[in-house]
Amino acid sequence: MGNLLELQQKINYDKTFDCVQCGYCLPACPTYETMERETHSPRGRINLVKMVAEEKASIEDLKDPIEKCLGCMACTTVCPTNVQYGQILEGAKEIIEENKSKGSLHKKAEDFLFQAFFPSSKWMQRLGEATWFYQRTGVQRLAQLMKITDVSPLHLGVFEKVIPPQPSPKIRKQRVERYMRKRPAKAKAAFFTGCIMDGVFFDTNQNTIELLLRSGLEVILPKQQTCCGALHAHSGKVDESRELAKRNIVAFQDEEVDYIINNAGGCGARLVEYHHLFEEGTEWYERAVEFQKKVKDISEVLVEVDGLTFPHAVHQTITYQPSCHMTNVQKVKSPPLELLKKVPGLTFKELKRPDFCCGSAGIYNIVNHEESMDILDVKMNDVCSVAPDQVVTTNPGCLLQMKVGIEREGKTKEMSAVHLVDLLMEAEPSGKE
């Protein structure tokens, strides 16, 4: 890093002064609770960013505290001075990424994920098909095939058991790109399919489309859409994230739609913040603003359109584990609960601390596995005291993590985790005409 001013700008030095170090973020921060150090608190991290900008500490000193942040943004909702923690965190990650030595295990793990799992072309099908292939052949062959045997810190084995059965490539290919209605549609929606959602939870995506259609919407799946770029940005690859954003903006703007709908809290959080990737006043900024205005979570749209009745009772006790990014970034809190209220037969029991992150956090549970499991243990304590039949989530990361949690607790016979839309489909919804 040659120039101090440049470093200060990149690392958002000026934004660190918004933090008055009051400490109100401490009770909200999962890693402060499990790791028991200020170094792993929002206030501590912001202070370290400041220390780096003042050359009192090195980028190397900053690395561990920043990489161990979940990015759940729970701190931003309790911050009395509205510190832009998300931007400070991303700036720090970018600096760390630039400064990284190529040989580290962490780097290898990340390179693998970003080059093989979330690549920039044809990733959707490849991921799903790879998973399908993997399920038919077992983890060893996949690992060999994808040359990941030397990336041991990836605890993929843990997730092996919890991935749902995958449709074959043939079924995937049968999905069309446009679902028209015979009657005039109430609104036109474009569906953002997401990588993990489409790869691992293909059926949930199909259910999402079905719910929209039954609600009286026309649905299109723009072919040119790509990864939202959230995971890239969370790993300091801001330039790549910006490129992905541009491609999505182009992919969705050709169709005159009322909504751009997603069913993954983490993706949605990135999509609504696309304009933050561009400088205010530029053409891309304006286009991003137009794009993000239309972005909605599936639960928001289902509540807003109000086109469904749920005739079939689902006799189960459930709890709801909100996605941090949906709560703290998208600020979508009540729609999932409102939908759950409409399903007859459900008994809803609230978690003691629903807003405490489950520890999934993008690829956090893969690259910071132990820390993630410590956080998951706190969450599972809460879940087990509620003892639901199903844990409802609205994000693929949370869904996988909750499945891992149930597995770890040895509760697979008593409980399961489910995406909201799959639960809604169990109630056999039909359109209000």
Add this chain to the structure above:
Amino acid sequence: MEKWMQVLTEKIPNQQLISDLAGRYSYSFDASFGEHLPDLVVQAKNREEVVHVLKVANDYHIPVYPRGQGTCLSGGPLPVHGGIVLDLSQWPQEIDVQVEDLTVSVSPSVRTAGINEEAEKHGLMYPPDPSSAHVATIGGNLAENSGGPRGLKYGVTKDYVLGLELVTPEGEIIRTGGQTIKNVTGFDLTKLIVGSEGTLGVITEATLKLVPKPLGKQTMMIEFMNLRTAGAAISHTLTSGILPAKIEMMDQACIAAVENFRPSGLPKDAAAIIIVELDGHPETLKVEIEMLQKIMRKIGATGMTIPTTEKEADDIWFARKQVSPAIAKIKPTKVSEDATVPRSKIPDMMDRLQEIKDKYSLELVVFGHAGDGNLHPNILCDKADAAEMKRVEKAVQEIFEAAVDLGGTLSGEHGIGTMKAPFMEYELGAAGLDMMKRIKESWDPNGIMNPGKIFPEKGQKLVLTDG
């Protein structure tokens, strides 16, 4: 590694020691000014570890800075002379309510709001309510003798402490006070320790007094066309036979700042508002709220709001809570004071603050717990503007002098710490300050406990600029 560090780390589990640079910087600050790098951070989780740390520190003359959650507004936990930060926030939180005695025993790491939550389960209340109660530890509250809005009716932290367990600077465990309301056995060391800002030892347990939880509460917001009338309204209320739980005041600048920051429906044209909370039996509240309306009407209030639902009341208190963040938006640096005057002198103090504001042409806003004379004059400035900061230093000095001249004190609830130390003699006189020093020296012969706090160092002046 230095010898003291070697000896010290022998008996402390490794994961409770922090010596890397990033870790040490994370304990170099609190919610006030300044940043000081400690040599080592120790996270004590039981009294034996505290005893060990203090014995080693005392042997080797190493400064020890006890710290809770670092929410202090006066620099209490800042390691101004390096040495050891003793973090007590990770000590297991234990709250043991003795319902029939109306007391509670707590470990030092317990979050203050947690005590009240636990007490409420038994129909009881722990009244001290500093605004950081959900974050701050009771250990820190005891060391700083924290207050809060409810101080008006219920008093402050020191009024609720029956007994303490303390590790002395020489590493001995002592117990002061006990479990009873009445206790005249010997010197009242409990009261001496509470508010001593960690200069006399480390509190490792406390027995606190609880009171019955009031059955109901009622909020009221009153508007005034000038500050003096608002001050007079407070005096009239307090001499009418009504004792509200809280009386908070906001001046016009605060109202405007809140409305700009997060519009909350406050009356923008009022010169000042006061917000009152009454508590007690619901029938009594009905009578008192009527009395209060009459008093306010008579004295010339220009508007009154009496919320009828809990939500409406919460909205008013939420607006009051927005003052701090809202005024922080005016300018980047906030110098927050808590000079306190006898209640009758509030109007005079308000006049003096206005003069100081004009004299140094600074952004100065006033809010606070007007019912007990504890004002929070806040100066909004820019740390990068050296000339302005010089004016702020002078203004702060005049605020302190004004408070003391009116029969008040430097600090109502934040503590002396580092910033106010230079003004101690002005309030206490040379002999008064010397007596405190002599007590400190006999408790802590090697001067290891939180050195650099309360007592001014030779030639120390208020400095708000870096370098």
